[in-house]
Amino acid sequence: MAKKIFDGINQGELEKLLDCMKATKRTYKSGEIIITYSGQIERTGIISGGEAQVIKYDIDGNKTILERLSGGDMFGRLFTYFSNDGDISVICTRSCEVIFIDLKDITKRCENACTYHSVFIENLLEILSDRSITQSVRIDILSQRTLRKKLLFYFELESKRQGKRSFTLPFSLSSLADYLCVDRSAMLREMKNLRDSGIIHSHSRQIQLLNMNNA
Amino acid sequence: MAKKIFDGINQGELEKLLDCMKATKRTYKSGEIIITYSGQIERTGIISGGEAQVIKYDIDGNKTILERLSGGDMFGRLFTYFSNDGDISVICTRSCEVIFIDLKDITKRCENACTYHSVFIENLLEILSDRSITQSVRIDILSQRTLRKKLLFYFELESKRQGKRSFTLPFSLSSLADYLCVDRSAMLREMKNLRDSGIIHSHSRQIQLLNMNNA
DNA sequence: ACATTTTTGTTGCAAATGCAACTGCTTTTT
DNA sequence: AAAAAGCAGTTGCATTTGCAACAAAAATGT
Numbered sequence: 001m002a003k004k005i006f007d008g009i010n011q012g013e014l015e016k017l018l019d020c021m022k023a024t025k026r027t028y029k030s031g032e033i034i035i036t037y038s039g040q041i042e043r044t045g046i047i048s049g050g051e052a053q054v055i056k057y058d059i060d061g062n063k064t065i066l067e068r069l070s071g072g073d074m075f076g077r078l079f080t081y082f083s084n085d086g087d088i089s090v091i092c093t094r095s096c097e098v099i100f101i102d103l104k105d106i107t108k109r110c111e112n113a114c115t116y117h118s119v120f121i122e123n124l125l126e127i128l129s130d131r132s133i134t135q136s137v138r139i140d141i142l143s144q145r146t147l148r149k150k151l152l153f154y155f156e157l158e159s160k161r162q163g164k165r166s167f168t169l170p171f172s173l174s175s176l177a178d179y180l181c182v183d184r185s186a187m188l189r190e191m192k193n194l195r196d197s198g199i200i201h202s203h204s205r206q207i208q209l210l211n212m213n214n215a
Numbered sequence: 216m217a218k219k220i221f222d223g224i225n226q227g228e229l230e231k232l233l234d235c236m237k238a239t240k241r242t243y244k245s246g247e248i249i250i251t252y253s254g255q256i257e258r259t260g261i262i263s264g265g266e267a268q269v270i271k272y273d274i275d276g277n278k279t280i281l282e283r284l285s286g287g288d289m290f291g292r293l294f295t296y297f298s299n300d301g302d303i304s305v306i307c308t309r310s311c312e313v314i315f316i317d318l319k320d321i322t323k324r325c326e327n328a329c330t331y332h333s334v335f336i337e338n339l340l341e342i343l344s345d346r347s348i349t350q351s352v353r354i355d356i357l358s359q360r361t362l363r364k365k366l367l368f369y370f371e372l373e374s375k376r377q378g379k380r381s382f383t384l385p386f387s388l389s390s391l392a393d394y395l396c397v398d399r400s401a402m403l404r405e406m407k408n409l410r411d412s413g414i415i416h417s418h419s420r421q422i423q424l425l426n427m428n429n430a
Numbered sequence: 431a432c433a434t435t436t437t438t439g440t441t442g443c444a445a446a447t448g449c450a451a452c453t454g455c456t457t458t459t460t
Numbered sequence: 461a462a463a464a465a466g467c468a469g470t471t472g473c474a475t476t477t478g479c480a481a482c483a484a485a486a487a488t489g490t
Binding site: 145173174188204 | 436439441
């Protein structure tokens with residue numbers, strides 16, 4: 001399971017910790033903009049309840065969901081995205097409570113001898129590290145030169161993750177095409193080819209890997 | 216300029232810091248393997264002199280350079296890569312000195328009141344964050360559906376980075392093809408098309424962006 | 431229960447791409 | 461100085477892919 005920022009810190013400690021870090025809280029209603037990434041961002045946000053999305057609006061007004069955030073997820077400083085065109089915002093999608101902390105208050109030497117402060121930083125480092133690995137995986141997939149290789153590479157990974165040769169995709173086929181950055185119809189055509197070649201069985205989101213040798 | 220781990224820490228402080236973190240040092244000759252990523256990695260390494268490379272050997276024995284490391288660069292714990300096939304190693308390419316630190320000694324509460332300890336952590340967070348942005352950029356480039364768009368997107372970025380419409384590529388055209396994950400000859404063909412369409416001027420690594428409107 | 435939106439599935443076609451093979455030029459090594 | 465290795469550039473060809481357009485099924489909202 002993915003590490004969450006408050007893992008290993010109990011309720012009582014958490015309150016002291018937030019106090020020590022001069023954390024502020026605010027609630028947002030669904031639809032409200034929590035932050036927009038523009039200029040310098042100093043604060044780091046932690047979703048403590050509800051749901052939010054990191055969204056990119058490009059010049060043409062199309063929006064892309066970059067990430068879904070729920071309890072324990074973070075955004076803002078240290079979690080910046082890159083955008084060549086258009087703005088990136090964090091928008092509340094289900095009324096949520098957000099904790100804001102300044103980076104300086106995270107890294108500063110803790111005058112109160114709170115041991116959980118170091119747990120917090122350890123978690124933070126781990127989260128950033130994990131995030132990087134997730135991106136590394138995505139890059140590995142996108143590095144595959146052909147659609148077929150992208151598909152098989154992804155299927156192989158997902159199969160390993162779920163521990164079965166037969167599994168259900170965690171999202172829709174349309175989303176998969178977006179994730180692999182390929183045309184949806186071209187992807188479905190290629191899946192048909194894979195079926196016809198006897199390399200996979202598939203029906204909608206149900207995938208079964210057969211003899212990968214022929215791949 | 217990219218943040219380095221010891222930025223803002225002077226020599227005297229550095230020695231105290233390394234002492235406080237129970238850092239160990241070792242030197243390696245060119246060709247020596249510094250670590251291989253297998254199983255759990257607890258230590259984080261910092262190159263303090265010389266050069267090393269993060270290399271992936273896939274099943275067929277092909278090697279890929281994932282990253283080049285020089286003074287101040289880090290590897291090991293928190294800097295893990297993902298590999299579906301084959302091993303990843305850090306190999307010394309020019310006799311180098313390496314500082315090793317245990318993650319626990321980085322995050323632990325510092326008994327000695329060393330202020331630079333928090334600077335160290337701040338730098339570390341920043342480095343991990345920057346690394347994630349670099350990956351995010353790469354993903355954005357690879358997300359472009361066609362070779363032409365990948366090229367133009369990359370050229371646009373590089374042009375902004377260098378602050379000129381006319382610039383020199385930071386690596387060879389072969390390496391660029393690798394970076395964009397496309398066939399080299401197909402890429403050169405597309406660059407020729409861009410030239411013929413009057414969108415760029417280019418000769419070897421010299422690129423000049425003209426009227427991007429036609430793109 | 432009905433209307434609307436999303437998702438899955440398919441096909442034709444032109445254009446883009448990977449692959450392989452070959453040339454000449456430059457840099458590095460021996 | 462010769463040999464080897466790497467880099468830039470080109471071309472033919474079969475295959476892959478994006479794009480557009482359409483249809484049916486499933487999910488969602490009212």
